[in-house]
Amino acid sequence: MKTKQLLLIDDDIEFTDLLIQYLSPQGYQIDVSHTGVCGLQKATNSKHYDLILLDVMLPQMDGFEVLKRLRLSHHTPVLMLTAKGDDFDKIFGLEMGADDYLPKPFNHRELSARIKAIVRRMDMLPSSSVHQTLTLDDVVMSPSNQSVICAGKALELTGTEFAILHLLMLNHGNLVSKNDLSEKVLGRKLLAFDRSIDMHVSNIRRKLVQHSQPEKIKTHRGAGYIYMVYK
Amino acid sequence: MKTKQLLLIDDDIEFTDLLIQYLSPQGYQIDVSHTGVCGLQKATNSKHYDLILLDVMLPQMDGFEVLKRLRLSHHTPVLMLTAKGDDFDKIFGLEMGADDYLPKPFNHRELSARIKAIVRRMDMLPSSSVHQTLTLDDVVMSPSNQSVICAGKALELTGTEFAILHLLMLNHGNLVSKNDLSEKVLGRKLLAFDRSIDMHVSNIRRKLVQHSQPEKIKTHRGAGYIYMVYK
DNA sequence: ATACTTATGTAAAGCTTGTGTAAATGTTCC
DNA sequence: GGAACATTTACACAAGCTTTACATAAGTAT
Secondary structure, eight states: OOOEEEEEEOSOHHHHHHHHHHHGGGTEEEEEESSHHHHHHHHHHSSOOSEEEEESOOSSSOHHHHHHHHHHHOOOOEEEEESOOOHHHHHHHHHTTOSEEEESSOOHHHHHHHHHHHHHHHHHSGGGGTTSOEEETTEEEEGGGTEEEETTEEEOOOHHHHHHHHHHHHTTTSEEEHHHHIIIIISSOOOTTOOHHHHHHHHHHHHHHTTOOSOOEEEETTTEEEEOOOO | OOOEEEEEEOSOHHHHHHHHHHHGGGTEEEEEESSHHHHHHHHHHSSOOSEEEEESOOSSSOHHHHHHHHHHHOOOOEEEEESOOOHHHHHHHHHTTOSEEEESSOOHHHHHHHHHHHHHHHTTSOGGGGOOOEEETTEEEEGGGTEEEETTEEEOOOHHHHHHHHHHHHTTTSEEEHHHHIIIIISSOOOTTOOHHHHHHHHHHHHHHTTOOSOOEEEETTTEEEEOOOO
């Protein structure tokens, strides 16, 4: 398993140093920010993080605000750490989109176990590899630069086509319902007589078939589509 | 979003009743088991659960053992609940594959928030890919990709055929009435002279028998069908 | 047993509905 | 305004669900 990338956002330097010392030997690569603004920027603008450890009590922009803004664009798992251990804060943090909430002071081994639990769960999801290039048979997909190469030839896909193919490829071998595609790619429920997804799939197929046989996207009537792998 | 299916495993009936009363209005459908053995069986052999709430202190088979055995075949998220709140237990539970661990007594709203956090995370992937497979003798059924493998060969089933076989296999060894099949699969009462179910069963049998003997779907004249298991 | 009745098995025909795709229409962003 | 893309419309087609029809098996009555 690849080294996991963590982002630690906490203004207490003594604490962050301690945590780095404790977690690094366990195989985590850890970046640190000491302010909310800086942490939010790292979380949204730089590389991909597997998990963010977020303190609530931060100067200027507090942890809740960081979480709120992060969730506008990112689904990165967040584990909140804070000295304020009252129930209201816990509930508030979780409701706002945190994955877990651990009050300080905590047992280091419990933190480690909770990090592992979240990372383990994320690894089970196909979307855990959302940012990595994905190769299936003769199709190579690179989310980082929105490019797809099929049998050596680059495909010209639109943004939506790319997103649909991406979701299908992430779930290769598994059925993806048209409703899931609509909700996750187009951001809306699938309405009756809505043919958008069909059209996009049709266009993707046309572009794929130009370079490679056989048909990779299989239809399951009344259910959805499956990206097939033959290896 | 569809109603979430929870499985609550706890021997304290007063507690489970309370929890059901609290969670049901929030849109959860909750099944209960009062023993570890029974809970494990429900979790592995019957329908799909979105989350399992698991007590540690159970007679005969304790929560850790249930979790261990569950994880041999299933990835269903597990939130452990227990009166034993010491760190060692928490860490042990999380290390064994639990997704979260909440010591009793807890604030109901915190439980609710933690359930939501786990469910929210699971919803980020297409709903289909978490479904469990169902294996009986030499037939493997995977709802996630709508495929059935019989004696190593993939079967081409239509959506309705798949739904009927699924219902029969879920209730293997038990009679399923034609009316139940009609209502649950076709969504309508069985009318006089309606032969649809018979036709679908006939088609399923034809496809199954090509690869494996003996007949797996047995008819009970005037009553319904039973999926037979010989092991 | 024998005849009668009723439920089931299944082939084939009929019918409904989802899907593929071209083309027209909207929408968004320079 | 125009380029690029998304969505809707329209229609042909095919998958697959249902009905029909008849043969057969199971149960019931005599």
